[in-house]
Amino acid sequence: MQRRTNMTQTLIFIYALFIVVSLFLVVTCETRIPCVSRNDCPKRPYPLFMKCIDNFCEIWKIGKE
Structure with a gap:
């Protein structure tokens, strides 16, 4: 059960990081x-x-x- 929780938290972190980086790239591109x-x-x-x-x-x- 602990392994599943850690994997879920890791995936959520990667997903959030991907969204932040995508937004940064969209804003900085002109x-x-x-x-x-x-x-x-x-x-x-x-x-x-x-x-x-x-x-x-x-x-x-x-x-x-």
Whole structure:
């Protein structure tokens, strides 16, 4: 019975570790869209717009800063 409990706890730990690592990888991965001018960037609904900065599209918000 003790062996089954230890194995269950080990599997739960591995499962939780897998979820945490997966979430970390999803959050840290960012999509960078290459561009030459602002016209190469995708259009966004108001109040957001895209700028071409250092040959990559970056999202900006129109409004008070």
